[in-house]
Amino acid sequence: MLDALLTEALRSHLPKIVEPIELVASLDNSPTSAKITELLGELDVLSADINVRFDGSADRRPSFRITRVTDPHASVTFGGVPLGHEFTSLVLALLQVGGHPSTADADLLDQIRGIEGTHRFETFFSLSCQNCPDVVQALNLMSIINPNIEHVALDGGAFQDEIAAREVMAVPTVFRNGEKFGQGRMTLEELVAMIDSRSSDRAVEKIAAMDPFDVLIVGGGPAGSSAAVYAARKGLRTAIVAERFGGQLLDTMGIENLISTPYTEGPKLAAELEENVRNHQVEIITAQRAERIDPAPRVGGLHTLTLESGAALQARSLIISTGARWRRMGVPGEAEYANRGVAYCPHCDGPLYKGKRTAVIGGGNSGVEAAIDLAGIVKHVTLLEFADELRADDVLQNKLRSLSNVTIVTGAMTTEVLGDDKKVTALTYRSRADETDHQVDLDGIFVQIGLLPNTEWLDGTVQLSEHNEIMIDGHGATSVPGVFAAGDCTTVPFKQIVVSMGAGSTAMLSVFDHLIRTPQDTNVSA
Incomplete structure (x- = not known):
């Protein structure tokens, strides 16, 4: 499960554990359970401070819980196998549950310790999402240092049925006490501010001084x-x-x-x-x-x-x-279905559309690269480019045209995003050559049409x-x-x-x- 590079990284970090920890797995007969078993077995032999059990009783399976032996409240749970971009989240969870101190601002840590109420967080992530680790690591830290906070980080690829049932269309998506709490990249400071109503006032007072x-x-x-x-x-x-x-x-x-x-x-x-x-x-x-x-x-x-x-x-x-x-299309339906089928990061959200039909808007390097990446995951990709020809580098165009599950449409002006009030179901575009209108039935749209400067203010x-x-x-x-x-x-x-x-x-x-x-x-x- 762990290659030589990851194993060496763990060997260098795990000696920082100062409190014994226990990893308890709750498994089923899925291939993901087999991967968790292999991963935990490898972790078990890397540190004398880690003990592994496979008799967990959690309802959500496959998952494993990391708990400090001397303080069971200091814990986090992973559903699935946290590798890929989440490998760092796994390492930090092992260290922080094991008593290694966080490098976050001391005042912010004190603020987290003072949060009252019950906060049970669930974060859906994908292993290819570069935005997700910030959220996972922030909520993990909060759950480790405050007994009022719990956190379960879930690989959407391992819980496809739950993804569909809870209508998760983008990652990271965070639920609190069963209700949708937030979506997209959020820093530790931002998450604390969302929970602690006085956070903003304290920040203003500090800046004013x-x-x-x-x-x-x-x-x-x-x-x-x-x-x-x-x-x-x-x-x-x-x-x-x-x-x-x-x-x-x-x-x-x-x-x-x-x-x-x-x-x-x-x-x-x-x-x-x-x-x-x-x-x-x-x-x-x-x-x-x-x-x-x-x-x-x-x-x-x-x-x-x-x-x-x-x-x-x-x-x-x-x-x-x-x-x-990222530049938006500016067409009807785009804002209404943002993060409900309209996305801007194929690396982050692409895995959520496994086996589905998608579109990419934009024929530059970013758009063609997105279409190539998605083609390896989804059922079909339709690439729409406003100009009469693609603008991407020739090597990318050649790769794109070699893929059997990609349709390229040039001279196409996207006109509307359609949906069923819950998620995207189609888009419409107008052919600039003959002014005819067309509809493409799909589940996701990835917009890749350039940048806008952040200067309105x-x-x-x-x-x-x-x-x-x-x-x-x-x-x-x-x-x-x-x-x-x-x-x-x-x-x-x-x-x-x-x-x-x-x-x-x-x-x-x-x-x-x-x-x-x-x-x-x-x-x-x-």
């Missing part, structure tokens, strides 16, 4: 992370504000064009960027979304960043690196292009003195990770030059 910064960076993707590290190394008082670290990296699978790194994956790179920033003297403010900027009234004064939570921060300079997001503040990108010069400067920008939210012509990293460092070096050449106006305050 912060003194002005030399530089405030808005956005935690490659550009923002690069800028933060460069700022800290220049000795500037620095803060980075982000909803979550990583940006689009969190929705990116294989990365093979990052210089000096032959291969990595988006979530792994995002975690490494965050660790790099945290190793410097940077104030990190997460789970916050920017609302507006009030530029300094005079050169050398303080800019004010107001957040949607009502909190406000001040700084002598700003770097905006808010990135971009800046309208009227800095100059934007006709495509709503922040207009910058060669130094990353915007139309507002002291405000700089970097990455995919700007007019930089190439949207690449390595370009964003360079742009972040360029903007930060420009900020440093701006600050040392601009006397601070001590007469200007908020």
Whole structure:
């Protein structure tokens, strides 16, 4: 079950267990049960602190529970085999149930310990979903340190009947006490805020007490992370504000064009960027979304960043690196059926459509790659491209055309998403060549039609292009003195990770030059 690389990883981590743990399996006659038996057997021999039993009595099978022997409340449960992207979740669960401390913020951990009431969480994930581990690991941690919280993480591929019965159309999907609680990527901070009603008030109070910064960076993707590290190394008082670290990296699978790194994956790179920033003297403010900027009234004064939570921060300079997001089709039915058949991440949600009919909207590299991936899982893929020919690289087109369960339709304008009020049942498109309308019956639609910059909140503040990108010069400067920008939210012509990293460092070096050449106006305050 575990290859040599995974076994070696476990050997290096399991000595961190300080409290004995027990793994109790509740099995049936399924192939998944056989895999769990094999996995637990391999874990059993890797550490003297792990004891395994196969006589569990849980109703949901196949599953296994990880419990601290000295404190049975410190436990988590996995339904299915947590490998793939969830291997890290398994390792962290073993360590944290075994008493190894979490690296999360101490104040946040105290807040989790204080949560009252009964919270029984169930999270449906897929092994190919790069968004799921954050949610699984966050809820696992909460269930380990607070006896009022329980968590079961379920591989949707092993519980297809339950997926269908509970109408789970996207992962991760979280239920609390039997009711749908949340969907999509959620950080530990966001989950705590959803449970603890006073969380937002405490965050606002903490932010309000912060003194002005030399530089405030808005956005935690490659550009923002690069800028933060460069700022800290220049000795500037620095803060980075982000909803979550990583940006689009969190929705990116294989990365093979990052210089000096032959291969990595988006979530792994995002975690490494965050660790790099945290190793410097940077104030990190997460789970916050920017609302507006009030530029300094005079050169050398303080800019004010107001957040949607009502909190406000001040700084002598700003770097905006808010990135971009997936473009929506903008047709009737799309919003109504989002996460109920309309999806934007084939790697995450593709396994939920095993044996079903799907469509991919978009004939660029992303769309064709999505169609190729889906073709290995689903019954049939229809790829719809607005232009008269596909725009993807020839090697991808050749691979796509070799697949027997793929239909390619070019010159097709998607016009509507249809459903039965619960889930998607079809889409309609218009042939641009002859203006005829067509309907494709299906179960899922994956939209892959490019990106939109996250700049709506800046309208009227800095100059934007006709495509709503922040207009910058060669130094990353915007139309507002002291405000700089970097990455995919700007007019930089190439949207690449390595370009964003360079742009972040360029903007930060420009900020440093701006600050040392601009006397601070001590007469200007908020």
